[in-house]
Amino acid sequence: MDSKITTGASHPVTNKKIYNLITQNISENSRILDFGSGSGFMTQQIGQHLENNGLNLSEKLFACEIAPENFLYEKIKCLKIEADSKIPFDDNFFDLIYSIEVIEHMARPYDYFIESFNKLKSGGTLIFSTPNISHFRSRLSYLFSGYQEMYGPLSTDPKNAGRISGHIMPLSINNFNYGLKKAGFGTVSFHIDKRKKSALIPAVIFYPFLRFASNRVSNKMKKFDREIYSENIESISFINSLDALSSRSTIVVAKKT
Numbered sequence: 001m002d003s004k005i006t007t008g009a010s011h012p013v014t015n016k017k018i019y020n021l022i023t024q025n026i027s028e029n030s031r032i033l034d035f036g037s038g039s040g041f042m043t044q045q046i047g048q049h050l051e052n053n054g055l056n057l058s059e060k061l062f063a064c065e066i067a068p069e070n071f072l073y074e075k076i077k078c079l080k081i082e083a084d085s086k087i088p089f090d091d092n093f094f095d096l097i098y099s100i101e102v103i104e105h106m107a108r109p110y111d112y113f114i115e116s117f118n119k120l121k122s123g124g125t126l127i128f129s130t131p132n133i134s135h136f137r138s139r140l141s142y143l144f145s146g147y148q149e150m151y152g153p154l155s156t157d158p159k160n161a162g163r164i165s166g167h168i169m170p171l172s173i174n175n176f177n178y179g180l181k182k183a184g185f186g187t188v189s190f191h192i193d194k195r196k197k198s199a200l201i202p203a204v205i206f207y208p209f210l211r212f213a214s215n216r217v218s219n220k221m222k223k224f225d226r227e228i229y230s231e232n233i234e235s236i237s238f239i240n241s242l243d244a245l246s247s248r249s250t251i252v253v254a255k256k257t
Contacts, residue, residue: 005072008041008100009039011248014100015041018127021251025096032097033097034061037073062094063077065080085112087118097124097125105168113179131151132244134250135248136202137202173244178232180252190234193249214237
């Protein structure tokens with residue numbers, strides 16, 4: 001009998017937001033992959049959603065994890081993956097791929113975007129979350145300590161890979177927009193989970209100055225390089241928004257068109 005997995009590795013608000021985004025972007029015909037599934041908390045949540053709709057999990061839901069022995073959701077098999085961002089399935093196989101708090105541990109996240117694009121069908125969706133280095137408290141942390149929040153001194157010991165010392169890839173909204181579009185994704189949108197009061201309050205105070213800086217960047221890009229501005233319009237408009245300045249996580253949704 002399946003033992004219920006009661007907690008995930010991420011914040012409950014993040015899990016709820018990801019769950020809602022997943023269920024909004026799937027149908028009864030969708031194949032779904034949990035990449036870097038951990039214990040299988042979200043896999044279990046999506047599995048219950050599919051079962052409630054009368055669907056066969058073995059044909060619809062898949063999982064893979066570097067340490068599959070830690071995967072506790074017994075209703076589906078979890079495949080082993082390596083740290084090379086490879087997805088062990090055929091091309092054009094999935095309708096949706098998601099990763100929760102995995103990107104920051106990857107040595108080759110841009111390769112993962114390419115892999116995801118290849119494994120998704122036309123019209124498919126990639127969803128992932130990662131610590132937000134653009135919120136105001138993280139910016140202050142980097143200014144004063146040299147480390148963004150949730151990113152500190154690193155460890156090369158494999159036993160620490162799942163800890164904050166294993167957060168090796170502090171990518172920004174700008175990087176995600178670039179990497180996903182370079183991989184071939186047509187549309188990229190950014191979402192938030194839990195607002196951090198310690199980031200929101202100073203962000204509100206400094207917001208006029210940040211908007212002024214953003215407008216200067218936008219106007220300069222429009223004037224001198226409209227092509228690059230067009231490529232980055234989503235990230236330019238989001239990066240100094242109150243959402244980006246206060247959200248605990250960055251949640252990204254990319255569509256293969």
